[in-house]
Amino acid sequence: xxxxxxxxxxxxxxxxxxxxxxxxxxxxxxxxxxxxxxxxxxxxxxxxxxxxxxxxxxxxxxxxxxxxxxxxxxxxxxxxxxxx
Amino acid sequence: xxxxxxxxxxxxxxxxxxxxxxxxxxxxxxxxxxxxxxxxxxxxxxxxxxxxxxxxxxxxxxxxxxxxxxxxxxxxxxxxxxxxxxxxxxxxxxxxxxxxxxxxxxxxxxxxxxxxxxxxxxxxxxxxxxxxxxxxxxxxxxxxxxxxxxxxxxxxxxxxxxxxxxxxxxxxxxxxxxxxxxxxxxxxxxxxxxxxxxxxxxxxxxxxxxxxxxxxxxxxxxxxxxxxxxxxxxxxxxxxxxxxxxxxxxxxxxxxxxxxxxxxxxxxxxxxxxxxxxxxxxxxxxxxxxxxxxxxxxxxxxxxxxxxxxxxxxxxxxxxxxxxxxxxxxxxx
Numbered sequence: 001x002x003x004x005x006x007x008x009x010x011x012x013x014x015x016x017x018x019x020x021x022x023x024x025x026x027x028x029x030x031x032x033x034x035x036x037x038x039x040x041x042x043x044x045x046x047x048x049x050x051x052x053x054x055x056x057x058x059x060x061x062x063x064x065x066x067x068x069x070x071x072x073x074x075x076x077x078x079x080x081x082x083x084x
Numbered sequence: 085x086x087x088x089x090x091x092x093x094x095x096x097x098x099x100x101x102x103x104x105x106x107x108x109x110x111x112x113x114x115x116x117x118x119x120x121x122x123x124x125x126x127x128x129x130x131x132x133x134x135x136x137x138x139x140x141x142x143x144x145x146x147x148x149x150x151x152x153x154x155x156x157x158x159x160x161x162x163x164x165x166x167x168x169x170x171x172x173x174x175x176x177x178x179x180x181x182x183x184x185x186x187x188x189x190x191x192x193x194x195x196x197x198x199x200x201x202x203x204x205x206x207x208x209x210x211x212x213x214x215x216x217x218x219x220x221x222x223x224x225x226x227x228x229x230x231x232x233x234x235x236x237x238x239x240x241x242x243x244x245x246x247x248x249x250x251x252x253x254x255x256x257x258x259x260x261x262x263x264x265x266x267x268x269x270x271x272x273x274x275x276x277x278x279x280x281x282x283x284x285x286x287x288x289x290x291x292x293x294x295x296x297x298x299x300x301x302x303x304x305x306x307x308x309x310x311x312x313x314x315x316x317x318x319x320x321x322x323x324x325x326x327x328x329x330x331x332x333x334x335x336x337x338x339x340x341x342x343x344x345x346x347x348x349x350x351x352x353x354x355x356x357x358x359x360x361x362x363x364x365x366x367x368x369x370x371x372x373x374x375x376x377x378x379x380x381x382x383x384x385x386x387x388x389x390x391x392x393x394x395x396x397x398x399x400x401x402x403x404x405x406x407x408x409x410x411x412x413x414x415x416x417x
Binding site for chain 2: 040041042044045046048049061064065
């Protein structure tokens with residue numbers, strides 16, 4: 001079964017916490033990765049790769065730049081993940 | 085059909101000596117900041133680079149190579165006459181022909197070695213090492229000088245805030261010769277030409293000659309795409325090289341990745357789950373990215389500073405424009 005939006009956001013929060021050391025509770029839908037969460041462009045790649053593995057989804061480099069907020073990423077994953 | 089006598093080489097090959105040359109001028113981030121809108125903190129956090137060396141007009145590709153090679157030959161306990169193969173890996177020698185390897189060989193005082201240049205970007209050293217090993221095992225050479233040398237400052241766009249701080253100049257060299265046991269493992273190498281635009285010279289020389297562009301060509305790259313490939317795809321290649329050598333990460337003493345960027349190195353170490361006892365080359369901090377020269381330069385520094393010692397087992401991996409890559413396990417000289 002595909003992950004729900006809630007599961008995706010909490011999964012992203014764990015990933016961002018692991019990679020950038022940001023408290024899990026700070027990772028909210030409206031937060032910008034770069035401006036609010038201090039995830040720079042290279043850490044963003046690590047976040048994306050970890051999210052790909054966790055949610056069984058492919059996020060090509062060209063699409064990464066469109067993922068400005070946690071909500072953008074959650075929507076993208078929800079739309080592209082492979083239902084199990 | 086006439087019977088052809090097979091060539092006879094050594095059963096195995098090894099790295100016998102290493103040498104490096106870093107240009108005299110040390111360039112701190114403050115100098116880079118004169119032409120880009122950035123900060124020392126930003127450059128350090130994105131790349132781990134604090135200083136790099138830039139060559140003077142006298143520190144040519146040939147001159148730097150001769151310095152590094154002389155040290156490598158001495159370190160191997162050989163004299164120039166013992167060298168019968170010279171391979172130069174570079175992308176920043178601006179005279180297409182003849183190969184700069186022949187001039188270097190001559191000025192070093194070698195005899196008449198096989199001498200040629202190769203172009204394999206930041207994987208150039210690994211490609212050269214692999215060719216040299218094959219030559220020694222095949223018997224077509226007994227002692228091969230492999231040089232990685234770059235003057236990337238000539239190919240740097242100092243107004244490009246994504247790359248202005250990255251590149252440095254220098255030369256590193258090793259001697260590959262015969263061994264009684266395997267001291268250079270199987271090479272895992274390859275190319276991904278479908279990603280050729282991720283790291284590339286901006287335009288061909290002819291575009292500049294013909295006035296199609298005003299700026300001398302430079303190296304540009306797509307940072308995020310390169311980072312993803314370098315960390316996650318190259319970690320797989322590194323693991324394959326360990327598997328091919330029949331060892332695990334726990335058997336390693338040293339890890340010498342191409343010195344592209346400290347963030348790539350840190351992330352690779354994490355992805356590969358390298359044990360804490362493994363010494364990791366972090367020469368990029370004071371040398372910048374010197375492409376084909378970075379691995380032998382880092383190797384030389386680790387040995388010179390006592391962070392690594394002769395006989396240590398090291399994983400080396402180069403990766404860069406092509407995209408191309410080469411990884412192997414070696415015993416340090």
